[in-house]
Amino acid sequence: MSITGLIAEFLAMDEAEILTDRPIGELGIDSLTAAEMSVAVEERFGVVIPLERFLGSETLEELDRGLHERATP
Numbered sequence: 001m002s003i004t005g006l007i008a009e010f011l012a013m014d015e016a017e018i019l020t021d022r023p024i025g026e027l028g029i030d031s032l033t034a035a036e037m038s039v040a041v042e043e044r045f046g047v048v049i050p051l052e053r054f055l056g057s058e059t060l061e062e063l064d065r066g067l068h069e070r071a072t073p
Helices: 003-011 031-045 060-071
Strands: none
Touching: 003 031, 003 060
8 A cells, every 4th residue: 555545545535536746735634634644654664754744745746755765675
């Protein structure tokens, strides 16, 4: 599963509906959901992503690229 798929799961959206080149903060994620996603990413991918990153201007493409870079040995 990708980070986009995880976010789609949390927001009850179809993954195809999520524009990966738009800031994550535009998806309407609140701080509670961001905290839950941060924990889920750590559990599923073994990478810590601070919840603030789900609320800011970073795009999903940037977040996903960083996730794979940090998870790759």
